[in-house]
Structure formats: C-alpha cells, structure tokens
Amino acid sequence: MTLAPGQKKDKLDRLAELAAVRDDEQGVSLWRDAFRRLRRNPAAIVGAVILALFVLVAIVGPFLVPYDPAAPIGVQDGVVRSGSGIIPGPSSDHWLGYDHQGRDEFSRLIAGSRQTLIVGVVSTVIGLTVGVLLGGISGAAAGLGGRRGRWVDNVLMRFVDMLLSVPSLLLAVSIAAILGPSPITVMIAVGAVSVPIFARLLRGSMIAQSNRDYVLAATSLGVRRGKIAISHVIPNSLAPVIVQATLTLATAIIEVAALSFLGLGTQVLGQPEWGLMLAEAQRYLGVRPALAIYPAVAIIITAFGFTLLGEAMREALDPKLRK
Amino acid sequence: MFRFIVRRLLQLIPTLFGLSLLLFIWLHRLPGGPETAILGERGTPEMRAQIRRNLGLDEPLLIQYGRFMKRLLQLDLGTSISTKREVTTEFLQRFPGTVELTITAMVIAIGVGIPLGYLAARRNGSMLDHASVGGSLLGTCIPIFFLAYVLKAIFAERLGWFPAIGRQDSGIGATHVTNFFVLDGLITREWDAAADAIWHLILPGLALASIPFAIIVRITRASVLEVLGEDFVRTAEAKGLTERVVRRRHVLRNAMLPVATSIGLLTGLLLSGAVLTETVFGFSGIGLFLYEAISNRDYPVLQGFILLIAVIFTLVNLAVDVSYSLIDPRVRVR
C-alpha cells in the first residue's frame, strides 16, 4: 500500500492527536461543569423559566395592574356588599372577578407576586444567615478540634437539635405567636424553621471536606488553618447549602401560606400576598372557590419552579452522578 | 444496644430542658396575653390585672419558670385556660386521634410510595419514571390545607362518598375504651363503629399522606437505582436466581435502608401536617386543639403540647435509629 505524501501526513497527525492529552479533561471547575450539565437538563430549564417569569411579574407587575389591588372597587360600585356572600365572578372589566372585599382579584394576584417573593426570599435569607453562622462556627470549631473547639461545637449542635426536635410548623407557630402579628414575624418564623437544616448541612459538609486529602496536604505544607477554612473548606462546602436554599424558597412560600391559614399571617398594609389570599379565601369556598384556586395555583407553580431548579442543581453538583 | 438507647435518652435531657426554657420565655412574651382572650377587647385594666394575678402571671418570670419546671417534673403541665382541664388530660384524650390519622397517612404513603418508586427505578427513563418524579416534586409543592379543602369539597361535599368532618358519626353511639376509635370498635366488636371511624380517616389521611408519599417515592426510586447498580445484585443475577428472589432479597432489602431512615423525618412532617388537616376536617386530635389554642392564646396548652410533641418526636427518632440498626447489620452497635 502506497500513501500519497499529503495522506501520510494526515495519518501521522492523527497519531499525534491521539497521543496528546485532551485539554478538556483538565481544569474543568466544579461549578462550570455543574452549570454545563444544568443547561442540558430540561427540568432545570423549565424551573428557571418559571422563576424568571415569577421574578419579572414581581418586579414590573405591580406597575401594570389595571386596578389598585387595595381598593374595594366592588364596594364602591355597589356590586359587592361585605358580608352579603355575593362575590361576582369574572367579567370583561374584572378578568378574575372581585375578592371578598370587592377588590379586583386579577390585580391582587399580579401584585401579590411581589410580597410573596419578598417574604420567601427574606425568610430564606434569615434562615440561611443564621444557619450558616451556626453551622460555620460549629464546623470550624469541630475542625479545629481541641477541648474548646469540641465544646463550642457541642453547645451549638445541642441548640440545633433543640430546634429540630419540634416539628417545623409548630416551631414556626410558636415563634410567630411569641413575636406577635407583624410582617417580619412571619418571615422570622419561617426562616427559623430552616436554620437547623442549613446549620447541619454546612457543618456536615465542612467536616467531610476537612477530612479530604487536599486539606491534609495543605495542612502538612504548613498553611494556616484559618486560611484553609476560608480558601478551601468553606467554598467547597457551600454547594449543598446553595441547593438547599433554592429548595427552601419553595417551602418558605408554602409555610407562609400555612401560617396565614392558622391565623398567624400578616401583611404589609394593603399589599396582597398569595399565602394570605389563599388563607382568607377558605372562608368563601362555598361562595367562590375560585378565590382560593387562583392563589393556590400561583403558589404551587412558583414552588414547583424553585423545586425543579433546586433538584436539578443537586443532581448537577452530585459527585456520584458526574462522569 | 441497651447502652446506645440510654445514651440517646440522656442526650434528650439538655434538649428538652432548653426547649422548655425557650418555650416558657417566648410564650410569656405573647402580645395580648390570655386576658385578652378571656375578656375580649372590652376589659378594663383592673379586670385584666385581676385575671393576670389569678393566673400567676404577675410574679417574676424566674419564679414562674421554677414553678413550671417543678410541675413539669411531676408531669403536670398546668390547666388549659379555655377548657379549665389539665393539659396532660387534654393531650392524652386527643392524642389517639392524631396517632390514628398519622398511621393512616403513613400506610397510604408507604403502601403506594414504595411500589411506585420501585417501578419508576426499574423503568428508569420511561414515561412512568418521569411522571412519578415530576408528580412527586409537584406533590411537595401543594399546600396541605389547600389539598385537604379540595378533597373535602370534591369527595365529601360534592360526591358525598366520605364524611366531611369529625372522627366518627355520633349517631352510631360507639363505646370508647382507649380513644383509638378504630381499635375501640374492634375490641367492643362494634364493627360498624370501627368501619365508620376508618371511613372518617380516609380523606384527612390522603391529604396528610401527600408530602410523605412524594418523599418516599423519590427516596425509594433513588435508592433502588443505586442498589441496581451494585455488584451484589450482579452476583445474585449470576447465580441464576429467579427475578422474584433477586428483587425481594437483594434489591428491595437494601433499597429500603434509606427509606427506613427517612421515616423519622417524615414523623415531623406528619405532626406538622396534622395541625392543618385536622383543622380542615374538624378531626378531633392534638392538631385541632393546638389550632384552637393558638386562636385562644391558651399558653399552657401551646407550651405543654409542643413540649409533649417534641418528646414523642424525639422518641420516634430514637426508635427509628434502633430499628435501623436491626435491619442493617453493619451499623449494629458493638
């Protein structure tokens, strides 16, 4: 077999190419890799689209609503008399009809996205901050070791155990009941529920990380422990915490609704919020069940968006599922 | 094993002590206070003060807490402000209802969740798999009380298949021995009473089962998928064992371990959910009573019930840990 000169060069190039180490196998970071796989997951895309829509509506929605969501237009127009049990349904002017106080339901639903987003995000941030502080200190203390370290870790973890020993809704109920009715109460109560989850998660993954070989290697090279914690352990331990935060946003919105249902919800004056709308609508189920269905569907879809994205992120970051 | 249980019980003490302290302090900062609940908004300042004195609410907090702890150790959790009966009595009378409800929900969640999760894993990537994963994610996003109302509206009010409220039809005139109505019916051989109690459990049980069900489906699926890839399943196949034996003895037995661990977690969810479902279905258990205590600002009930629930929840978790060590020989305590 004879080869044309050009052909032969191709063959040798092919051999060289095969022998070379592929670039893409080196230095692909955890996050970039996870993001790449996230983009290929249809569930993640659906979740992200739902959330993008939700955030968009929450930002611009309140400016675009046809009526003032707090104004009892129906009462002024004489169509709704409070306590009469007559609540008119959809019409061409009022697409989803009125609520029990004669306010435009469509406007309330759109405007309600903002408070719902704020309540969900704020309570998650409260839970995340306190949880990360507790878990971070505890994990660092456990990692440092020594009698004092173990003591700090133990005390903090007993506190976390205590929070965990009360079923979540009851914990939220007790806190909401104590702090008294105010909008921030609900957020603190709902945030408190997720504190032990974040704390445990971060502590657990920090301890797991600090037993990894690269930390041992850094320690043996004489790198200071504090520096290791800040530059290696914490960044690598945060992935599960971020996933959990996404999932917590979903549960927070649902818990807020549950607290409202139990009579512990409050709103910023006149501002509609889906959980409270749903809870209030329960009393009018016999008259206009749709008043409950609208906010319920809105809550379910939004929570579903957060859950889809959170689960997809968990999958993307799971080292067992990689490769 | 014994030492393991004792150690876990000892760990419970600081937790409960801290919990009682926190509950005490927090609940005493309740705005409005029980006098508002008793008098309404009309009471004069003198009447309010009088009620506070009668309830011992004017003394220093430390003394109040000391008294509270002393009684606590005698298992005396005080009297309910609204019913004037002992909190412990109220709890014991209502707890069986909640137990029946949570067991019903657990039976539904496990009985349907495990087979569905197994099938989804076996047909990984199929329509059934996608539907059960998607459905279970969606299931965790539905507020329980909304689901309860929907079930009640459709199956009780519209179709009339199930009763809408209560634990049992009072017209049956059932005898109650243990306050577990189903059990009572079986003991006294009042079959219709037992059947009626079960009938009342189904709708609230379904509503309460929704989230545990969704979680069990997903844990089972993930765990079966993992076990199916294990070497020992390949060994079992290499032995030529029948599919049934491979499935039961090798796949399911191992796949059930994470599911068993999750049952402790699910108990917390069930107790939380019970407050909501019992309220919707007027189902007389601790949940409904707690709801009423919240609206009546009935401190002793809130305090006592939450403390008792925490104890029970912790004991359930202990039992789960112990039984886990029975099914997984690797973690058996040396």
Added chain:
Amino acid sequence: MPLLDVEDLSVTFSRRGQRTVRAVDGVSFAVDAGEVVALVGESGCGKSVTSLALMGLLPRRGAHVGGSADFDGTDLLALDQRSMRDIRGKDVAMIFQDPLSSLNPVIPVGIQVTEVLVRHRGMSGDAARKEAAQLLDRVGIPDPRRRLKEYPHQLSGGMRQRVLIAIAVACQPRLLIADEPTTALDVTIQAQILELLKDLVRDSGTALIMITHDLGVVAGMCDTINVLYAGKVVESARRKELFAAPRHPYTVGLLRSIPRLDVGRGEKLTPIPGSVRDVLPWSEGCAFAPRCDRQIEACVGEPPAMVPTHTGHSYRCVNPVSPEEKP
C-alpha cells in the same frame, strides 16, 4: 469439539446523546472441557465485557451483542432471559473482582450460599445448610457452621472471596469465569486464592476462563492465553509458547512490565508508554500503533488480520517480533 466456542463476539454500547462505544470488537476464542484459558489485557480492553456478555449480564438497554457463543450445543447469546437464568450459576458460574461489594451486605453469607443450592439443586432447609457448610469447608474456611451465620463485613477479604468461590462452584458448573479474582486482595492472599482455584479446577474438571491484567497470575495456571487490546484478540497461544516467543509488541510490553526476580538488579521495568485511551480505531489500522515502538507505515490504513502459525500460535501484527528475539 470445544466446550465453549466464542465466534466473532462484539459488544457496542450506545446511550442517547453519547457516542457509541465498541467495547468488544469481534473476539473469537475456544475453551475445551477442563481447560484453563486466560483473557489478558489492560483495563478497558473489553475482557470484562466479554465475560458479562457470555453470562448475559450486560444491561438490557444500551448494550448490543453480536456473534455467537456455542456452549455445548446451545448459543448462550441467543438464549432468552428465562433459559439463561437456568444456566447461570448451574452450568456456567462466575467469580467477581471485589468480594466485599459482590456480597449482599445485609444478608448472612449462609443464605447467599444456600440460595443457589435451593435454586439449582432443589435442596432445602437443613440439607442446603449442611451442603453449604461443606462447600465453605472445601474452599478452606475454618469453622464453617459459625461463618454461615455471619455477615460479609465480619469476614476478611480473602474469606469473602472464598465465599464467592464456594457460591460459584456450588452446583459443579462445567465452566467457571473468574473476573480478576485476586485484584482486590493482599498479595499473600492472592497466591492462596489462585492455589485454591487451581485445585478446584483440577479436582472437578471444570473449565476456567481467567480474566486478568496480570500475566504473572496467568503464568502458573493457564493452558491457553488470549491477549486482548481495544476489544480484539491480538495474540493467542499456548502458555509456554507465549512466554517463550511472544510475537505481538503489546504482549512483549506486558511481559516486560512484570517484575521478575531472575533479572539483574540494575535492570528497570519497562512500562508501555501511553494509555488505552490513545487508541486508533481498528478500522483505521492497528489500535496499538500510537503506543507501539515497532510502528511502521503499514500499521496505519488497514486493520491488521490475525496471522496463524503452524503451532496454533496466532497474532495480529504486520511487524511482529521475531521468535528469536528474547523479550
């Protein structure tokens, strides 16, 4: 007529969204009754996939098996699941690499031994337990009655592998496949396990397919050796012949990388450069060419064919090592 005649076996894996991979690419070999045959090669050469294909243990979805494997008149690759289940563990049995993960962690080892007796030999209860204890005794486990009640994590690594061997030989199979049976074990235990396998095979007349990456393991016990590279057999010979006069450069490389006591202190082990991933597809020439130090122009372009010699020795190389050259 051989007991097992594998003809042109090929296995391709295809998964949605991923490149199809041809893990086994036309492998042929034969095993006579009572014979010990080795499949040797680096990880990724397709030797394990070959064994799983013969056992019908490849995943049902995504794996496509071609060719034939005639076992005493039946084609193993053409059998349906149900008939395959009747053969597996009874006529053809297999021993796996990692004895810890290959045993069910939550079931006593006794049940894992008896269940195969119950399935294929119709034994039950006491009879099965008695037979299981005898089997454990035969594979060299002391105090077998007590061991039957223990769980895998309570046994040592060597002991676990003995249990797996006991399970495999429980029904006196005519063919035993051992997939890297000693890789996960300590060196001292490795020798004991190999000795045990050798004895069992000799005493029972069972044929054995030994799958390994280690020619040293093969040296003491195999009659015929097949060297695999990138899914194809590249050299096949009787043991003595292969060790004395290897023809394929890859085999030579494998032999050179065995540590030996009889060479001088100053001599170094010579590893084969590169890794199995640096492969040329067989359709473009010899897959080993990118790593081969005897590479010539003719290596690239056409797939090399198997060259037979008069002694039954055959190799797949266009520029073979001459038999006179000492490796």
